[in-house]
Amino acid sequence: MATIQDVAKHAQVGVGTVSRVLSGKGYVKEETRQRVQASIEKLNYTPNEMARNLFFHKSGIIAVIVPEVAHPFFAQFVNAAEMVLCEKGYQTMICNTYYEQNYEQRYLEMLKQRRVDGIIFGAHTVLDILQYKNIHLPIVALDRDLGENIPCVCVNHKMGGQMAAEELLRSGCQNVVQFVGIKEEKEVSTPANVRHEVFEETMRKHGILCRSIHIKWPTVDISYYQNIAARLLEDYPDIDGVFATDLMVMAVLQSALQHRKRVPEDLKLITYDGTNNIALTYPQITAVVQPIERLAKEAVHLIVDLIHGKSFQNKKIELQAVLRPGDTTMGG
């Protein structure tokens, strides 16, 4: 297969000239242009987007970095992001960080080397936040704060936590548990944690007992959730309300029904995220639903703007979660 070098050699010009002919940008003498064109045809050269991008320092690729693409929230986010990126002419590269330590440094290097044009970053960071301070390249954070140079797309989690608390209060809960992600050593602040603070505060304000149990976040290991759910009902047989994310709440519902608890009479459940498949349980779980497709759309629009050299207007784009009433609470 002919390369851009073969074409340059055949036409007796530099690769830069071939590149200018291919892109139509920059000055090339008409006679030279025709000679290059003839060589392209003679050698049956397929214009190589990668070569073209190389000369323009563009890869046409956006990296989407998430903990695990199999996790329902991130599966739905990546799905939506890929669709919008595709419409805008970009390819989507994914990277799971859950099992990989050095991904972050690696992808920042790829960005510096222009192997990817931008990064949508939806995972925990293990790097010193200062490293991000000196980067002026297209990065958009999903739901975490990577310093003042990097815009963040997220949901108003304060309101989300409030909604969850109020729904359990309306349902008459007196003794609730919420599941909170374990804080990692170097973890940056993520807006998502605010919901737990608000939830606890609201409960305390109403004199309701509220325990916070810390679990791994976000794993797709189902038996991990099942074990925690089983222990929960053994350790705290008297709880009457649980607030957690989708897979954890599904596991609690399963365990509660196995233990012949009545939901919602004995135990009220409310979930956070409200990903697609959780709508298929029986009883249907009351959910604070994150607008995942819109989060993806905003993140993509923002990254494409940054790639095109625009600067962002708002450091934080905050969308609203909504309450989807189900059959595991009685707030209605």
Next chain:
Amino acid sequence: MATIQDVAKHAQVGVGTVSRVLSGKGYVKEETRQRVQASIEKLNYTPNEMARNLFFHKSGIIAVIVPEVAHPFFAQFVNAAEMVLCEKGYQTMICNTYYEQNYEQRYLEMLKQRRVDGIIFGAHTVLDILQYKNIHLPIVALDRDLGENIPCVCVNHKMGGQMAAEELLRSGCQNVVQFVGIKEEKEVSTPANVRHEVFEETMRKHGILCRSIHIKWPTVDISYYQNIAARLLEDYPDIDGVFATDLMVMAVLQSALQHRKRVPEDLKLITYDGTNNIALTYPQITAVVQPIERLAKEAVHLIVDLIHGKSFQNKKIELQAVLRPGDTTMGG
């Protein structure tokens, strides 16, 4: 940022020479090598993997093409594939085909142009199968037959269909429904369809009434499944067994419980795929479980071998599904 061209110009050599110095492959005079090295340091040039790959016609990227990455089966497949690809030093590009018509042609072009090194193809094809006949590039098919040049990784669906049928027979079903994906116009044969033929055949052999209902495949539109499930129980109130994939079976279970049917006493359910999250329902659904992580591993090993110029030994690598007994059948 310095480019390989800047280095070449500074060292007064061709880009090819710089490339040979970077890669350590091919002959370069020691004096020239030192001059190039000095220019690299002087210009603070970061060896650009993209440039390096360009000269070796490698991108380091594998495209994984699936209908929708949010679909539980494909989410789990892509998750596992990314992990193994990452271990082997490859980046993973994903492409959802569900909403996109021209993806296939586009990715084949990318492969021809070496923008990706290989494709793992897990979606329906809309191209004439003959187009694949003339391709001798690294492509691995997941669960579909793309002609003799392209190896296929799949599960023994014949055995899978048989297992499902026998479990419903052992549970005493007399009147069953299976859900089958709608055949698309230009669809190539996929081994997965065999399970439905075997299922129906086995039922007929035992004198059991067996209906096949055709549905869209594979969508992540939950209300689509819910509507079909609701209609199923209205149209066929007397059925006592259902065989389908995970989301469809979850919807049938939900609808059945809403209609106060007893599962498994009145209605037996068995699902195909057995993705992670389906283990969180109550009652737990009996499943024919596909070894998704192993499918991904085999597909990745195969594509890497093909990229390294090895030819494949077997046109078809067939793994075994296993029956995971749950509480929606009574075969045990």
